[in-house]
Structure formats: C-alpha cells, structure tokens
Amino acid sequence: MAIAQPYLLFLGDAPDQLAAKTADGVAQWRREGCVGQLRLPGCKADLGLPDLTVAAAAAQGARTLIIGVANRGGKISELWQETILDALDRGMDIASGLHNRLSDQPALRERAAALGRTLHDVRHPSQSFDVASGLRRAGKRLLTVGTDCSVGKMFTALALEKELRRRGHKADFRATGQTGILIAGGGVSVDAVVADFISGATEWLSPANDPDHWDLVEGQGSLYHLSYAGVSLGLLHGAQPDALVLCSVPGRPHMRGLPGRPLPSLKDCLALNETMARMANPDARIVGIALNTSALRESEAEATLKATADQLGLPTVDPVRTGVAPIVDHLLAS
C-alpha cells in the first residue's frame, strides 16, 4: 500500500479538535505533504491549513483525500458522501483509518472502480503475509515500546525519525497503526492481521536495508496489557530491534481500559522488553525513556524526567517538551 501525496485533509463535520486527531497527526508530521483542509458546515476543528474546495485542491495537485475525522463507531457518515464522490471524480484516491470500510459503501466502491481510483482502508490489511522467518536481516531497527496503550509510541518514533534525518542519517518511520499509516503513506495495521502473521507482517514492514539505515518502528500496546500483549510481543519479535525506547505517562491511574490494574514500573517493563527482544536479537538494548508529561506543571515535569534518568541511568525525555535529541545522542554514541 502506497498512498499518493499530496493530501487534501477532510475534517467533515468534526464536533471538536479531538475528533480530527488523525488529520491533526498528518498535518503535524507531514505538513509539506498536505495542500490544505476541507471542512463542512459546523466543523469545529481547524488544522491551520488553507481551506480548499475539492476543485481547488485538485487544481493544486492533491492526489488523495484523507478521511481525517473519527465518527462515532468508526462509521462513514452519509454527509461525507458527496465530498468523497467529488474527490474521486476529480482524480483523487481516498484513504480512511475508520473501522467501517470505504469499499463496503456501494456508491463509493462503484465510482472508484469505474474511474480506476484506489480506496485505501488502512485499518484493514489488503494483502497476505508470510509466517515470520526469524532470520536476522541487514539494517538497524528501533522499536518504541510502552507500559500501556496510548503513551506516545507513534509520536516518539516520528520524533526520532525527524531528529535522525536532521542529523543527516538515513531513517524511516514504519507505521503499524491507522494514523501512522496515513502519515507515512504506507504501513500495516498489525493489530488487524491474522494472529499467526503478526511477526511476519512486521518483518515485511521493516525489511533488510543499508547497514547504517534506521527503521523507527511504531510500537503497539504493551507486553503488560491483558487485551493486546500478543500484538506487542509479535511486533517485538518481528521487528528484531537493535534499540528500544520505552514510552510511558507518569501518574496514569490504571492501564487503559483495565480499571484497577496499575501500570508496571518502568524498571520491570524495561527488563521484560529487553528479555523478550534478545530472543530475536541478542544485541538489543534500551536506549532511552520517553515520558508524556503533559499533565504535569513545568517544574514537576523537569523533576520527573531527572529522577527517572537518575534512577534508570538512561536518557529520559518528553518528546514534546524537550525533544528527543538526548536519546539520539545516546543511540549514535554506542
């Protein structure tokens, strides 16, 4: 799957900014790949991009309309249909990370087929994968892992890609979830592949490369999350990372979706991830900690980052507040 850029980001009738978080991520990380945004009447989200009609975006070369808005239950709203059909008519493909498939909507499927356009349902892998070989391959890989779901694994991987590229290194973000795939223009929703092929899909996603090339693989879930740990372990074995960065959110009261179940300690989580990673790659090592400290005041955040770094002996950053440069320094120094 390769999603053609540049994009027109469709925000629909998003009731607030959070409903447009997919588009927000794309605009934040691939602004140069977006010609603008398209908002329907009543839309309360704004990415700060030029507001364009489908016709204007097409004239500026937009090649894909990204459905950048989440709807209740992952549905494709009837309200959006006219815009989507218009985009198809004007030469664009359509990409969506929603649960419901574009290709299950007869009007969209038929129009796309008639015009030879592609409907990218990025949450649903459209190809089959081999079982993982477990064989080592050339190139270097870093995987972001977590104490829990939704702790900044995608953001951290993208920040590491940006910092490595800024320093002139060869680096590619490898997306494993919907928003990441729309940002990268390709990838695999690993939690949606058949269980036997989690690791095989990850091997496919991060293939052999130049010896000095870094893949920054987006992690999913946590080895400690009782709902999703199988995905996390399959990803860890398939990525065969040389380096891991552990992501967490200080102060979160319990694992996401599991009330009463506390997050693991960073120390335990580091040790377990290292043990499991070394099954696939004996040289795997933890190179840093990325904390989302957005709920803390500046002084608390600084103190938390310093205390964590001192306790664990690893560079500890908040990718938003401090950037990830200390982790990249450590990664490249050793």
Next chain:
Amino acid sequence: MAIAQPYLLFLGDAPDQLAAKTADGVAQWRREGCVGQLRLPGCKADLGLPDLTVAAAAAQGARTLIIGVANRGGKISELWQETILDALDRGMDIASGLHNRLSDQPALRERAAALGRTLHDVRHPSQSFDVASGLRRAGKRLLTVGTDCSVGKMFTALALEKELRRRGHKADFRATGQTGILIAGGGVSVDAVVADFISGATEWLSPANDPDHWDLVEGQGSLYHLSYAGVSLGLLHGAQPDALVLCSVPGRPHMRGLPGRPLPSLKDCLALNETMARMANPDARIVGIALNTSALRESEAEATLKATADQLGLPTVDPVRTGVAPIVDHLLAS
C-alpha cells in the same frame, strides 16, 4: 460452533497413517463419538474403526462427516466431492480443519444451503470476538505451554481432562487448534483470529464456570518461538490460568522451522511463563512438566524424567509412557 456427534471419519485416499493424523486424534480421544471410518480405494491409513459407507453410517446415526485427512497444500480433493455430497444428502453436516474452506467450493456450498446443513471450517473462526476484558472469572483453568511448537500441548491437555474426569472432577478440554476442535466438537483456532482479539477469543473459549470446574486449555506455540509468540502470549493472558504444565521434547535440535535456534531451557521457560501468567492471575503456578520421550529408549526416558523432576522440583511425566497422574496429584493436593 458446536459440531454434532457422532462422527463418520473420512480418510479419503490418505497415502499413509500420518496423512490421517487428524482422524487419528479424533479416534484416539473420542472413539465413543465415532460410528466408523470411510476409506476410498488406495487409502493406506486405518484407525481400527468399522469401515462404513455413507449410507451405513447415516443409518447408525452419524451426524457429521469429519474430513480427517490432510492434503498437500490444505486442499479439498476433487476425489472427495462425491462422498461429501452424499453425506450432505443423507443428513450429515461436514467439518474440516483444512486450510481451504469447504464453503469456498460452490458445489458443496450450494448443496449444504439447499439442504440446511452446516459446513464447519474449523480453521477459520466464523464469529467475531470482543477485546479481552482482563477481568477475573470464576472456575479454574490450566493451560499447557511449550518450549516450542508441536511438543504435545494438545495431547497433554486431553490426558489431563481424562484423568481429572476419571477421578470424578468436572473438567473440559478447550480446543485452540484444528484437531483439538474436531475432537472437542467446538473451540477456536486462536492463531486464525484477528490479532487484537487473541485474548478476547480465549476469554470466550474458557468462560466463568463452577468454582471447582477445571478448563484444560490447549496451548499454542511458545513464548520463545519467533514466528508465533504473539499467539502464545495472547492465549496465556486470555486463559488467566491458575495452573500451567510445560511441555517439551528432549533432544530436539532446534525450534520448529527455525534452524540454528535452540530450544530454551526448561528452567528459563518456566520462569518466563510464570512471570507472564501472573500479570493476569497472581496465583498462577507451574504444576508439572510433560515430556515427549518417544525418541528415547525406555531406560533413557526414565532417566530423563527423573533428572528433570529432581532438577526442577516438579512432577515430570511422559503422557504416553507414564500417564499424567502425578501432575493431577500435585494439582489437586495444593
């Protein structure tokens, strides 16, 4: 999925006994649920059951024809079609663990639909599952885990069910693979569910039960197998076992399908499984070791079992040579 018994076991034109190993398993563990076997000309396998025509089996009450033979590439042979259609006509459902689906064969699909019969493609889950809740539930569960694939996890779980029932305990084998599902008459091929739902499918498979009821859950793969560990971990978290039995094959030169990669030590494998199991159930404990010593002479086998028991301080059996009574003693004593 509930597969109606009694069964007629179809061996087709199996070139040897190994090709009929699915039927072999069913005949071994559920002989009382089989009216007989049906063999085509040239069949070299024999289960020691009465040879019956479809008509004779139907007259004896057979309710399902089990495709008990593996074909190259998991295909449904043209040669078998006449027998399968005959079984449908005479009132039977059909069940298959092959990779290719019965329901993808137009002639079979149409005949089954016309007659109101069910085609069970047990390798392919036909239902959807919820994400795992991670909540504790009533009843007791034992999971068989392994150092590797194909080390006797299904056999051991079935032997434990049999021994528990023999002693008057409430116990049910819970199948997670094709052969197990055909034996049990139901279950879930956990390696074929979408990755996000591995643990959720396992929770569904082994639901709340009486406090003194044991589910014997069939394990899959190994936490150490680089191709399949995600499935193994999802199963471990979803089963929330109170007790684990570790299965292995002494002397195997490398992990199945991964040349050059040795099996983990029993000690390491015990410790890691216990750590991961206690995330879901803090009371989880290892209650025994089951070794497949079929490649060893009797005296070597005895010495290996004794040495392992002494080293690890756990009852160590070969389910075929010695039975599993010592593990059940230990399970019930504590």
